[in-house]
Amino acid sequence: MRKITLLILHCSATREGEDYTVEDIDRWHARRGFGKRGIHIGYHYVVYRDGSLHTGRPLEDEGAHTLHHNAHSIGICYIGGLDRNGRPADTRTPAQKAALLQLLSDLKKRFPHAIICGHNTFSDKDCPCFDAVGEYRRLQPDPPPAGG
Template sequence: MSLPILKIVIHCSATQNGKQLRNKTETAAQVIDHWHQQRGFQRQSWAYRTFNPYLQHIGYHYVIDTDGMVETGRKVGETGAHVKGHNQNSIGICLVGGISIDGKNFGRYTAKQWQALHRLLCELESQHPSAKICGHRDLSPDLNGDGTITPNEWLKDCPCFDVWAWLDSGEVINTDHLFND
């Protein structure tokens, strides 16, 4: 019996907004897998032998590149490596991008990424109705104990937009965080 999914956590790759991570020889998930290998992440051998054996280190369950391609990383139900203290019973989704070259427009994603994220979240919500959707930054510790995690308490700004405000807006494409090339 698999454990219930209680959180769906949105991340960013902290790479340049609008710049595809996939290259001529590797998918975006494979590029991230190399980064996670360098950080010491390791999937359990039984897990990668049965699901995505070429991704032995990736911490995320899904990666969405700038063209809207959704790739699987870890299998849903496999413990991730994406938010310290919140990896069990969660799904990690990584949007490629998040960093701007001008240092001002963080968290800009393409229309295709927004559409893909929206579709994926609809699918995951129907499969895991008890799961709370949030951004990585929303799982930072409440340092002053007031029950609210404020920007000065964020360990990271990831995914560089307010996930709850976007979901509450009902928009598929978050126009405030749309990358326009």
């Protein structure tokens, strides 16, 4: 297994109320030239609007989701992140919030030193459109990394 130091949250940057699947994201990422061996999706996990958890790229494989931080991270994406007008918004359903919290709790058991953060911790993007560091602070006794 790779050394994992970061659990990085993302949104799919799709509109509130719209459903997309791992297969959709796989197609989008194939077009961007991500992946190999028939697996293009850059995220390791995707949480659908109904709260169901789906696997993307195998955890053992480096993802394609956060520039300069893929080698040692796990990429987690929820479906949504834009309001109905296409503006960045926290569109997580209660089921998605619960599923993300459960997933992160489980991953912290397996990778206790990994730090939870958002894509926007490392870039000036809005993704994942909520304050991941603040929201999951109680899961991580260690201070979050400096942004940049």
